[in-house]
Amino acid sequence: MTGDPEGGARLAEVRAAVRAAMAGSEVDALVLRPSPDFRFLGGRGGGFLVLTMDTAVETADPAPYVPEGARRVGVDPEMRVRELFALAIEAELVPATAVLAPLRLRKRPAEVEAVAAAAGAAEAVLAQARELAWFGATEREMAARLRLLLLEGGCEEVLSVRVSAGEHTARPAHPPGGRVINPGDALLVSVCGRWDGYCAEAGRVFAVAEPPEDFEAMYSVVLAAHRAALAAVRPSATAEAVAAAARAVIEGSGYGHFAARSAGRGVGLGHDEGPRLRPGDDTALEPGMVLCVEPAIYVPDLFGARVADVAACTAHGAALLTSGPHPLHVLDR
Incomplete structure (x- = not known):
């Protein structure tokens, strides 16, 4: 600066x-x-x-x-x-x-641009991830490949790489392990790093060869919750109101008991800043606040889904700095 x-x-x-x-x-x-x-x-x-x-x-x-x-x-x-x-x-x-x-809490325009560049770099890694060979590899091996892609993309510091497969997708804080990735597995993949001093995270959901039974229906609820949270982002709205908008969609679907408590948090120079999109945070949103919006559902022992995108609060509502959630991508290998 x-x-x-x-x-x-x-x-x-x-x-x-x-x-x-x-x-x-x-x-x-x-x-x-x-x-x-x-x-x-x-x-x-x-x-x-x-x-x-x-x-x-x-x-x-x-x-x-x-x-x-x-x-x-x-x-x-x-x-x-x-x-x-x-x-x-x-x-x-x-x-x-x-x-x-x-x-x-409130970023200056140059800072929003810096976070946007970081968010684009994080999402570019996940785009490359779709072209990797997942079948037969372990979570840990794929996390190492993503880490390398982050560094090759100019990431100054890798803050988090998460790869969870199958039943492990139902564990919010699951560290990549030795589980082998197989056809029929759901995958939660996210990367978080620092570029030019600023942090961003992007998270996507994949399926290998074909999605598990009932997974697509649950994933569609997460996407709907994500859209509801983004629609609730506007000046004067509170952080907890954004979280409530996401949760209302999940509860209306019958998955309420399995919703993540938080729907996101602020990002900038740090990867976990305020405001926090969860009950009890009454911070009023203002233009210039930058959020990682990440509603999730975790069904124990079965599967989970979490989508993470970065958005800035503007005078007109949320402006996505990543491309936003997509239909479920099925990996062919």
């Missing part, structure tokens, strides 16, 4: 907004390690970034740059215990998230 005059101006604007939020929260300084918050404030190296009301410094030793007499210092919530002790700061340490998270 600092390599060109416009980037420098945007960074100055961001830091000014952060300092105003710090003043409102009575936080005298922020000390961040490399993280999405670090990058949000223009961090580029591998040390710490210290932001005060007067300065912004990247350093290996942040303590000297924290103002003398500081009462409250915001720190990265993922900072390790030994790092916190090493700071040797005599002040109350509080999570920097309280200051930064609200400011990161």
Whole structure:
């Protein structure tokens, strides 16, 4: 964000907004390690970034740059215990998230463009995945191939690669394992990575040779829930209202007991940001918020389906940054 005059101006604007939020929260300084918050404030190296009301410094030793007499210092919530002790700061340490998270919800146009580029790159990998030979390979082997495709596509950091087959598709957090992929299997495939600092995820559902019995009917419900969630994305709508729109479709189909609690979350510099599309998140959507919309159904011991697409909230509703969900693609190999 600092390599060109416009980037420098945007960074100055961001830091000014952060300092105003710090003043409102009575936080005298922020000390961040490399993280999405670090990058949000223009961090580029591998040390710490210290932001005060007067300065912004990247350093290996942040303590000297924290103002003398500081009462409250915001720190990265993922900072390790030994790092916190090493700071040797005599002040109350509080999570920097309280200051930064609200400011990161709404992306600037250049950030939306960056997420769109990342989303396109993620979806391109899944397009290539359709041409791979799946029959006879294991989940783990196919995940390794997708990881390689991500890296070949310029991905700076692979954050997640999920491949689950058959009954494993009913497990939301299933790690790719040694199960062999066979004809008649449903497949859940998703990739999440970082390109040029920004994250995006795309997830698709395939079937090998032919879909399992009743799978297509269940998958059609997920697609309908996905469309309902996108239709509910608009300024002033709450995050939980978007989740409720997706869930209403699933409950109306009879699959309500098997619906995922969350219908998505925000993405940007991090792959799991706010707002979160689930009950209890009353964040009002605004233009510039970027969401990974991902309703899902998981029927234990049988199968599941999850579709993940990236969309930006605009003044006119949701604008897809990926191509959106598709009819079930049947792999012929």
